[in-house]
Amino acid sequence: MRRAGLVARDVSAELTLVHVVDDDQPADILELERREAQRYLEEQMASIPELQGLRCRSTVVAGDPFDGILKAAAASSADLIVMGAHRKQLLRDIFVGTTIERVIRTGPRPVLMVNAEVEHSYKKVMAAVDMSEPSARAIRTARESGLIGDASLSLVHGYDAFAKGKMSNAGIGKDDIARYVAAERLQAGRELVAFLEANDFGVDNWSLRIKEAGPVEAIMEAIKEVAPDLLVIGTHGRSGIIKVLLGSVTESILRSVDVDVFAVPPIRS
Template sequence: MHILAATDFSTRSQRALRRAGLLARDSGADLTLVHVVDDDQPSDLVALESREAGRILGEQTGAIPELCGLRSRALVVEGDPFDGIVRAAASTGADLVVMGAHRKQLLRDILIGTTIERVIRTGPFPVLMVNREVDRPYRTAMAAIALSEPSVNAIRTSRVLGLLGGARLALVHAFQPLAKGQMFYAGLSQDTIDGHVADERLRATKELTAFLEVNGLDDRGQSMHIEEGAPFEVISKAVEQLNPDILIIGTHGRSGIAKALLGSVTEEVLRSLDVDILAVPPLR
């Protein structure tokens, strides 16, 4: 396995390097550290920054405890950050890209998307966004699961990558009883509405159980949490209550303007939740 860890030498990125080192040590993976130098500036300055970046990367491999003694190499590329990371991941045959949490730049984020979102949209690589301090392997994991192939692929990928290890996995599934609002406006009693919601929860539970069995994901060691509400609301509340070390989520493939501009549950999760997040793109 090969892990690519991207850094801009910020504190956020240092957490990503530490997590990547810990993962590489536990799995025996090869590790590449990459820094992207902006090439939209005079060539002399690009060359200077590239040399300095190479020096700093070399220092970090010896200074960060999680990187010491690992099979790792430093890579400096030129270009736009997201494009440089995607090219580096492709050239190294990366199985996983690890990045630090992004800076919040509201207008740019709305119109273009953060670097990490653009890497996820553009590349075929699973991306781990590290938000929290690194002090141990992952012990608890949560997967946001819908009845879809991306959810199945996300869980399978996390297992192949060895991210779960001995971690306890909780599956969180959102359901929305569509008739609830109509029943409320029709003046039906609260007991009747509650009964309908309970029936819908039972139906959702049965559907999820059957879905997991068909896809070979019915592991008795995992827990299931079926909650009423919109997907992001349910995921956010579950992260707050369960406090997992890592959240696993599958992304849906989009193209054209929809891919560039429209929001999604994954993007809302990436921008809002303070937890390490593994975003897995669909199979291609």
């Protein structure tokens, strides 16, 4: 709630606090939980410093957590959903994902997952990009949401030197392989600069970190180096059995990092 308050204050936004109660229970117990949840939200509104002076209201909805959150967001025409990271239930999460993952996977709105203690507005922001439109959309949305502000900006991209393994197997010397990898890195750098210029993000505004690694490995390595307050990442529209079996970069990151994550879904038709 503290981070949500800071974000709302930075952009002069209205804030809606949402609590979802399980509707799969007797009506009298459901009503009791509704009243208790409403009382709790009102207490938080009165006691949390970051919420003072904001246009702030609360609502309690009944249903499945992720569905209730999405419905509440739609009802208030929210621009952003802010959620805290909750304890994970291993077996359930393997098959259906955490509530946060399901909100990101099925909803049309960007989600800010808060992992860290709230001390100030974000000072160091890192964006993970694969030079796709979802990557560009994530950065634009972070700017429009007021999350970037005056923060220092880093960009991380992982590339694959595809022929490296084949060259090694063919007995090509280490120096030649190193030159090949360096050339691939240089090409990735050129493509990143073109990506920034094409989207008017300003090349000089970003510290570029180009890693010879897969997406998740590159992001994790860059986080250790930079220690950002916030990671910005775009998600790709994927569904079905491939999604279940392979997962996604975003979901792997959500389960692995301790920094806050701003995840932006693709535009859904």
